[in-house]
Amino acid sequence: MTEFKALQISEITDNVFQCEVVERQVEDLPAGDLLIRVRYSSLNYKDALSASGNRGVTKNYPHTPGIDAAGVVEASSVAEFAVGDEVIVTGYDLGMNTAGGFGQYIRVPASWAIKRPQGLPLRDAMILGTAGLTAALCVDKLEQAGVTPEAGTVLVTGATGGVGSIAVVLLKKLGYQVAAATGKAEQGVWLSKLGADEIVDRAELQQGVDRPMLKERWAAAVDTVGGDILFNVVKSLQRGGSVACCGLTAGVAFQASVLPFILRGVNLLGVDSVELPLVVKASMWDKLSLQWKLDLSELCQEVELTELPGSIERILSGGMVGRVLVRLD
Numbered sequence: 495m496t497e498f499k500a501l502q503i504s505e506i507t508d509n510v511f512q513c514e515v516v517e518r519q520v521e522d523l524p525a526g527d528l529l530i531r532v533r534y535s536s537l538n539y540k541d542a543l544s545a546s547g548n549r550g551v552t553k554n555y556p557h558t559p560g561i562d563a564a565g566v567v568e569a570s571s572v573a574e575f576a577v578g579d580e581v582i583v584t585g586y587d588l589g590m591n592t593a594g595g596f597g598q599y600i601r602v603p604a605s606w607a608i609k610r611p612q613g614l615p616l617r618d619a620m621i622l623g624t625a626g627l628t629a630a631l632c633v634d635k636l637e638q639a640g641v642t643p644e645a646g647t648v649l650v651t652g653a654t655g656g657v658g659s660i661a662v663v664l665l666k667k668l669g670y671q672v673a674a675a676t677g678k679a680e681q682g683v684w685l686s687k688l689g690a691d692e693i694v695d696r697a698e699l700q701q702g703v704d705r706p707m708l709k710e711r712w713a714a715a716v717d718t719v720g721g722d723i724l725f726n727v728v729k730s731l732q733r734g735g736s737v738a739c740c741g742l743t744a745g746v747a748f749q750a751s752v753l754p755f756i757l758r759g760v761n762l763l764g765v766d767s768v769e770l771p772l773v774v775k776a777s778m779w780d781k782l783s784l785q786w787k788l789d790l791s792e793l794c795q796e797v798e799l800t801e802l803p804g805s806i807e808r809i810l811s812g813g814m815v816g817r818v819l820v821r822l823d
Contacts, residue, residue, distance in 0.1 A: 496520040500597030511547040527604035529569035535595030536623035537818035560595030562623040614783035625656030632738035646713030721745030736761040
């Protein structure tokens with residue numbers, strides 16, 4: 495029997511959860527086409543929710559979170575993958591109700607995995623992870639809606655987070671003027687290094703919630719927070735502008751009005767990176783390995799499994815900046 499290390503979340507009493515690194519057996523993993531030795535994972539807000547016992551994310555415990563994994567195939571029951579193939583797995587049920595990337599092994603359906611694109615090492619793939627994939631999907635949706643660098647400034651909310659910080663880097667690479675919104679004023683210099691041309695205090699975006707329209711300001715936006723901030727962004731879009739929405743840390747509801755959509759013809763674009771068809775994910779990963787290849791050295795910190803509990807606490811308390819890469823070897 496093959497033993498491996500994994501971060502395990504256990505419910506020790508009703509709604510009291512414990513996070514610890516344990517030894518597990520490969521034989522205890524769920525059934526699946528591919529057995530993958532995980533080299534790298536990354537920490538996302540959804541992982542932190544799972545680790546804190548959020549039943550909306552993970553129903554049953556004990557459980558190993560980790561919605562991202564990159565590693566090497568060690569056993570395959572399908573012709574599409576061979577032993578030794580380097581693969582990326584993000585989303586679907588990984589790390590939610592299926593043992594995830596915070597373990598040195600995972601076993602998953604072949605329909606969840608893509609072969610690592612040339613030009614994108616496993617480590618770089620997990621610095622991106624679901625956050626990078628989501629940021630790329632947001633920018634792609636904006637461009638499909640007709641947004642161009644000439645249209646004006648693109649706002650990114652929650653800009654110090656994983657999706658937000660990568661969106662800032664990507665938009666700047668593509669030639670956009672970028673405004674980074676954050677409640678962490680002390681991170682303004684860091685956001686400017688990433689490519690932000692303007693730093694916006696989050697408090698600004700919380701003003702005017704009770705007004706049906708706000709002054710036209712943004713050509714487009716990537717919103718990672720939701721709530722009333724999202725609808726204030728909608729109300730501040732220029733005529734024909736679009737906002738790609740992918741997050742909910744500020745809430746799942748907002749006070750809505752149809753006026754911005756009717757009077758300015760703006761677009762609210764939803765982005766999902768979890769259940770996206772694999773062919774779409776693969777296309778986006780190819781893009782991130784080629785024309786959208788990014789230097790993310792300024793926004794990544796690397797941790798081992800034993801250091802993950804501290805990182806989880808920081809992300810839940812709102813203190814995390816950038817990306818956390820998890821090294822499994």
